[in-house]
Amino acid sequence: MTVISAVKSVGSPELLTKLVSFSNxxxxxxxxxxxxxxxxxxxxxxxxxxxxxxxxxxxDALVGRTxxxxxxxxxxxxxPLCVALASHLGDGFNSxxxxxxxxxxxxxxxxLLHDDVVDLADSRRGISTARTEYGNAAxxxxxxxxxxxxxxxxxxxxxxxxxxxxxxxxxxxxLAESLQLEYRRRVDTPKxxxxxxxxxxxxxxxxxxxSAGGQAxxxxxxxxxxxxxxxxxxxxAFQLTDDLLDLVGDEARTGKALLTDLRDxxxxxxxxxxxxxxxxxxxxxxxxLAEPENSDVAEEVFRTVVQAVHETGAxxxxxxxxxxxxxxxxxxxxxxxxxxxxxxxMAVAKSTVRRNR
Amino acid sequence: MTVISAVKSVGSPELLTKLVSFSNxxxxxxxxxxxxxxxxxxxxxxxxxxxxxxxxxxxDALVGRTxxxxxxxxxxxxxPLCVALASHLGDGFNSxxxxxxxxxxxxxxxxLLHDDVVDLADSRRGISTARTEYGNAAxxxxxxxxxxxxxxxxxxxxxxxxxxxxxxxxxxxxLAESLQLEYRRRVDTPKxxxxxxxxxxxxxxxxxxxSAGGQAxxxxxxxxxxxxxxxxxxxxAFQLTDDLLDLVGDEARTGKALLTDLRDxxxxxxxxxxxxxxxxxxxxxxxxLAEPENSDVAEEVFRTVVQAVHETGAxxxxxxxxxxxxxxxxxxxxxxxxxxxxxxxMAVAKSTVRRNR
Numbered sequence: 001m002t003v004i005s006a007v008k009s010v011g012s013p014e015l016l017t018k019l020v021s022f023s024n025x026x027x028x029x030x031x032x033x034x035x036x037x038x039x040x041x042x043x044x045x046x047x048x049x050x051x052x053x054x055x056x057x058x059x060d061a062l063v064g065r066t067x068x069x070x071x072x073x074x075x076x077x078x079x080p081l082c083v084a085l086a087s088h089l090g091d092g093f094n095s096x097x098x099x100x101x102x103x104x105x106x107x108x109x110x111x112l113l114h115d116d117v118v119d120l121a122d123s124r125r126g127i128s129t130a131r132t133e134y135g136n137a138a139x140x141x142x143x144x145x146x147x148x149x150x151x152x153x154x155x156x157x158x159x160x161x162x163x164x165x166x167x168x169x170x171x172x173x174x175l176a177e178s179l180q181l182e183y184r185r186r187v188d189t190p191k192x193x194x195x196x197x198x199x200x201x202x203x204x205x206x207x208x209x210x211s212a213g214g215q216a217x218x219x220x221x222x223x224x225x226x227x228x229x230x231x232x233x234x235x236x237a238f239q240l241t242d243d244l245l246d247l248v249g250d251e252a253r254t255g256k257a258l259l260t261d262l263r264d265x266x267x268x269x270x271x272x273x274x275x276x277x278x279x280x281x282x283x284x285x286x287x288x289l290a291e292p293e294n295s296d297v298a299e300e301v302f303r304t305v306v307q308a309v310h311e312t313g314a315x316x317x318x319x320x321x322x323x324x325x326x327x328x329x330x331x332x333x334x335x336x337x338x339x340x341x342x343x344x345x346m347a348v349a350k351s352t353v354r355r356n357r
Numbered sequence: 358m359t360v361i362s363a364v365k366s367v368g369s370p371e372l373l374t375k376l377v378s379f380s381n382x383x384x385x386x387x388x389x390x391x392x393x394x395x396x397x398x399x400x401x402x403x404x405x406x407x408x409x410x411x412x413x414x415x416x417d418a419l420v421g422r423t424x425x426x427x428x429x430x431x432x433x434x435x436x437p438l439c440v441a442l443a444s445h446l447g448d449g450f451n452s453x454x455x456x457x458x459x460x461x462x463x464x465x466x467x468x469l470l471h472d473d474v475v476d477l478a479d480s481r482r483g484i485s486t487a488r489t490e491y492g493n494a495a496x497x498x499x500x501x502x503x504x505x506x507x508x509x510x511x512x513x514x515x516x517x518x519x520x521x522x523x524x525x526x527x528x529x530x531x532l533a534e535s536l537q538l539e540y541r542r543r544v545d546t547p548k549x550x551x552x553x554x555x556x557x558x559x560x561x562x563x564x565x566x567x568s569a570g571g572q573a574x575x576x577x578x579x580x581x582x583x584x585x586x587x588x589x590x591x592x593x594a595f596q597l598t599d600d601l602l603d604l605v606g607d608e609a610r611t612g613k614a615l616l617t618d619l620r621d622x623x624x625x626x627x628x629x630x631x632x633x634x635x636x637x638x639x640x641x642x643x644x645x646l647a648e649p650e651n652s653d654v655a656e657e658v659f660r661t662v663v664q665a666v667h668e669t670g671a672x673x674x675x676x677x678x679x680x681x682x683x684x685x686x687x688x689x690x691x692x693x694x695x696x697x698x699x700x701x702x703m704a705v706a707k708s709t710v711r712r713n714r
Binding site for chain 2: 164
C-alpha cells in the first residue's frame, strides 16, 4: 500500500492527501512517510475542524443560510491546516487550537462574502456566490455575522493575545481592501501597492493563523513570531500564485473563470510586470479596465494580455517571486525544532507555489 | 440669566442644552436646575466624547475618509449621553466610560453606513450619505473599520464583561437586520416582527450603552442589569418615535425625506396598525412596496397612507406605545438611588418620545 492510499483509506481530508501525494511526486518519500506518521493526528484535527465548520450552528434566518452557503460547501481549509501544524510544533492540537482554526476560516469566509458583493461576482469554487443566491444585503450581513462569530470564539478561547492580534489583523485587511479599491481600474497601479494589498488582504490572516496556532500550542513568543513570519511570506506566495492562476490556470481546476481580476478592474503583479515590459499594453489594458463589460474590446485585449504575460516572462517572474517568498517562509522556521510538523510546514510552503487550484 | 442661557454660555453640547430647555418647557424647573448642577460634569464629559469623535485618528485612506464623513458631521450623540449618565450613577465618568461612549457611537455609525448601502440611501442628517460620496464598497469597508475600531477600544478598556456583551449585542443587531430584510417589501409584516427588529436593531445597543456605562462607573451587576432594561425600553421608544417622525415629521427638522421607510420597503408600526384598521390599504401599500420607484402610484399612495395613519389613530397609538416603553424605562430605574443622574435619565426617557427630530 502506498503512502497515498494509506492516507486515503482512513478518509483523510483532501489537503492532507494532496500533501502526501505532492511529497511522493517530488521524490520526498521520506517526508511523505513522516507526513503519514503525522497524518494520524492531523487527520483527526482536520476532521474535527471540518466537522465543526459543517455543523456550525448558524442562525435559523436569512443571514444564517447566507453565511452557510459557501462555508458548508467545503474548501481547501489551508488556514486551519496552518493553525493545526503550528499547534503541533508545540504541545499539540487542543480545543483552543480548534477554536483558532475555525475562527480563521470564518474570517476568511467573511471577507469572501464581502468581496463578492464588492466585485459583483457570480460564482466561486464552481458554485454560485452567496450574493446571487441570497442578495447583496444578506451577504453583507452574513459576512458581518461570520466576523463576529469568529471574534466571539477567539475571545472565549482566551489564548494569549490572540484576540487583540485578530482585531489588528482584521483592521489591516480592511485597509488593504480600501487600498485595492483606490487603485481599482487604474492601469498605473505600482508594484508596491500590489504587495501592500497582498500582505494586508491575504498574508496578514495567514500570519495570525500561524502565530495564534502556536500560542494555542503553548509556544513562546519568539517561536510564535517566527511562525508569524512564515505565515506572512506564505500568504504573499499564495496570493502571487492565485493571481497567476487567474491568468494562466485551468478553469476546470480553479473553479473560477480566467481573467477575473482584470474584469474586476485589478492590476495584479503579472499584469504590472507585463505592462512594464510592453508599454504599448497601457492603452488596451486601460480600455478594458474602464469598461470590462465591453466584450468586443475585452476579448481581444484578453488574448493580447495572456500572450504578453507569457512572452514578457511575467509568468516566470511571478513564479520566481512566489518561490522566493515560499523559501523565505521556510527560512523563518529555521529557529524552530526540526520534526515532522516543521517538515510538513516546509511541504505546505513548497506545494503552495506549485498548486494548480 | 435663565438656566438655558447659562448652559449655552459655556458652550454645552446641543443635547444637554435641549434637555434643560425641555425640562424648563415642561415646567420641570427643579429638574432643569438639577441638570444645570450636573451640566458642569456632563458638559465636560460630552465635550470630551465629541472631541474624541471629531479628532478620531482615521486611516489616511479611502476607508478613513468614508468612515469620517458622517461621524465628524455631528449628531445627537444620544448613546454616548446614556453612557455618561450611567457612569455618573456610579463613581462618575472616567477614561473607561469615555472609551465605551466613543465605542457605542462608532458601532452606531457602522450600522448607519451599512444600512445606507442596503437601502441605497442618498441623504442622512441633511447631508449626502457616505456611499454617494465614496461608493458602496468604500462604505462597506468603512462600516467594518468602525466596528473593529469600537471593539479594539472596548477590549483595551478592560471593563467587566463589556467586550463579550458588545459582541453578543452586535450579533443581535445583525440578526435583526436579517429579519428586517426577510420582511422587506412584505405588506403582511406582523407587529411581532416589527418589535423584534426594533429591539435587536436599535434597543440592544442602547441596552449595552447603559449596562457598559454602569460597569465603567463601577456599579454592581444588579444595577447594571436595571440600567440595561432602561436602555432596552428607551431604545424601543426611540425607534417607535423615529418611525412616526418618518410619517408625520417635519422634513426640515429631521433632515430626512418623509416616508423613507415605506420607500425602502419597510412596514413600520404605524403602517401595520393603520393597515389592520383599514384592510383596503393592503393593495395600494403592496403596490408601493413592490415598486417604490413608480412615482405616479407612490405619490397617491403616500397621501392615502398619511391620511389613514392620522384617521385610524395610528399616530396616537404609536405615541401611546412609545410613552409606555418610556415609562417602563423610567420604572427600570426605581431600584437605583435617586439623584441628579437618575433624574436626568428620567428626562432623557421623557424627551425621547417628545422629540421632533
